[in-house]
Amino acid sequence: MNTFDTRLMNSHIVETDFSGILSDYFDNGLFKQEVSKNNISCDHSRRSPTLSLIKQLEYLSRISNNDSDLPPNFSRWPTNVAFDDARAFVLKLPLMKISMPKILLAEDGEINFVWENEECYVDLGFYGTGFYSYFARNDQGKEIMGERIDVHTGLANPIIDLLSG
Amino acid sequence: MESSVTHLNEAESASPGISPGVVNDDEVILRELYEPYHICNDTLKLTSVSLTELRETGFSVHRKTYVNLDVIRNAIKMRLSRIRKEPWMSAGVAEILTMDVRKIVDANNDRLLVVIDTATDTNRGHASIYASQPEKGDAHARKVRTYLMELLSKRKSLEEVYHHA
Numbered sequence: 001m002n003t004f005d006t007r008l009m010n011s012h013i014v015e016t017d018f019s020g021i022l023s024d025y026f027d028n029g030l031f032k033q034e035v036s037k038n039n040i041s042c043d044h045s046r047r048s049p050t051l052s053l054i055k056q057l058e059y060l061s062r063i064s065n066n067d068s069d070l071p072p073n074f075s076r077w078p079t080n081v082a083f084d085d086a087r088a089f090v091l092k093l094p095l096m097k098i099s100m101p102k103i104l105l106a107e108d109g110e111i112n113f114v115w116e117n118e119e120c121y122v123d124l125g126f127y128g129t130g131f132y133s134y135f136a137r138n139d140q141g142k143e144i145m146g147e148r149i150d151v152h153t154g155l156a157n158p159i160i161d162l163l164s165g
Numbered sequence: 166m167e168s169s170v171t172h173l174n175e176a177e178s179a180s181p182g183i184s185p186g187v188v189n190d191d192e193v194i195l196r197e198l199y200e201p202y203h204i205c206n207d208t209l210k211l212t213s214v215s216l217t218e219l220r221e222t223g224f225s226v227h228r229k230t231y232v233n234l235d236v237i238r239n240a241i242k243m244r245l246s247r248i249r250k251e252p253w254m255s256a257g258v259a260e261i262l263t264m265d266v267r268k269i270v271d272a273n274n275d276r277l278l279v280v281i282d283t284a285t286d287t288n289r290g291h292a293s294i295y296a297s298q299p300e301k302g303d304a305h306a307r308k309v310r311t312y313l314m315e316l317l318s319k320r321k322s323l324e325e326v327y328h329h330a
Contacts, residue, residue, distance in 0.1 A: 104211060106216070107215045107217075107218075108216065108217035110212070110215065110216065112211060112212050114211050121311070123211055123307045123310065123311060125303070125307070133303035133304040134304060134307065135304055135305075135308045135310075135311060137311065143308065145304035145305065146304055147302045147303060147304040147305075148302075
């Protein structure tokens with residue numbers, strides 16, 4: 001069911017909202033040249049947040065598999081399993097209740113999801129182990145952590161509460 | 166594991182014989198940061214510090230007093246030239262007081278980070294920052310990363326760092 005839906009929606013994004021996708025990659029710091037070269041402006045408002053995240057992961061996965069040039073300081077790209085884990089996690093994100101995370105790649109093969117606003121900060125990531133971990137802090141300085149959480153269980157409830165509170 | 170234990174002992178150099186000695190609290194340490202890989206839109210990215218660096222390989226820094234300025238200049242030059250298709254890349258340096266790294270503690274008053282002298286043959290001013298309790302897992306390492314990131318937020322040019330010494 002997910003595969004079918006995603007394929008349909010990917011096609012929609014590529015045809016109608018490609019500019020927004022490139023803009024997200026600019027945030028990852030890997031594709032600024034493409035964005036500036038094409039002088040693209042972005043409009044995030046018309047895009048499904050889940051699809052946008054899936055599309056970002058697909059693009060980053062393609063780059064990881066095709067581009068032999070590692071960015072400076074990178075020791076490795078994320079594995080395909082890490083992308084699978086991140087994708088499974090995204091499909092369970094309650095994006096009707098919470099905002100979209102920013103997706104970043106770290107130098108050691110981590111796929112990192114970050115939520116940051118005036119109320120809280122969440123650092124959550126995948127290494128392709130089937131699990132994720134997180135650290136979060138609210139504006140009062142209260143900290144919570146989670147270790148080895150199955151990616152298929154979705155976002156942990158304390159983080160949902162934090163982000164939707 | 167044995168080498169990790171050795172590296173976490175701030176009272177001993179990891180490179181006796183070639184180093185100028187252990188890193189003192191009042192020493193200034195420097196870290197190169199690159200845009201867009203570490204910084205985007207004037208914001209330091211969370212993934213500028215990887216969990217693997219904090220737990221295993223060490224987060225590389227330069228001891229301002231002992232590093233040969235040419236070592237940093239050459240490192241920046243080399244990294245900026247590695248990916249020629251991205252001419253918009255730029256570099257800067259974060260300047261940190263060692264004591265500020267060492268005084269970060271958790272709720273139990275346990276230190277989160279250590280600064281170790283890790284001089285090399287080509288850079289006797291090389292040092293490394295590690296999580297002091299790497300065995301605590303990824304979630305804890307994310308917490309440590311968050312605190313270290315707060316010290317890296319101010320970026321200067323290399324010339325600015327040395328002119329204001």
